[in-house]
Amino acid sequence: IEIHRYRKASRVIETTWKLFPHPDLIKIYKEIYKKEKPNKIQTRIVSLASTGLEENTEVKLALAEANYLLGRIDRAFEILQTVVDVYLDHRAVALMAKIEESRNGPVSARQWIEKLDQASDPSWYCTICARSHLSWITHCDGCGDFDTLRWTHSILGDPAALSINS
Secondary structure, X not given: OOOXXXXXXXXXXXXXXHHOOOHHHHXXXXXXXXXXXXXXXXXXXXXHHOOOOOOOHHHHHHHHHHHHHOOOHHHHHHHHHHHHOXXXXXXXXXXXXXXXXXXXXXXXXXXXXXXXXXXXXXXXXXXXXXXXXXXXXXXXXXXXXXXXXXXXXXXXXXXXXXXXXX
16 A cells, blocks of 8 residues: 555455455555545445355444445444344444434433443454464464464353354
């Protein structure tokens, strides 16, 4: 991006997203297209996220946020409901609060705001020992195994519950 190879950077993001959706990819994608109108950027994100991985949490969150920003509040709510039914993702709960506030006012958003304390953010977790890491590294600091970190929510520290598609 720094050398203005936006088209190539965009293709790399799109290819990588199809393999492993991650919120940092969306941030970079937005940076690539920052000069475009906001609606055009969100439409690009909907297109990016609609690549066959719709059950992936990161895909759902990207779609929900883009739909919300495009004014498709009901669609964003439907998508987020499928996330919070599984676990309380901090980003999903915060967006649910915004949606409820826009639909029914600040009082109705309170239930979601109160859930923010219970919500969690995903992290890099080892599929062998369930140790959390702030960033991806080649070998787990806990067990030393190679290439075992996955971006997901820890489900009660159960390594068997961790999945690349969580």
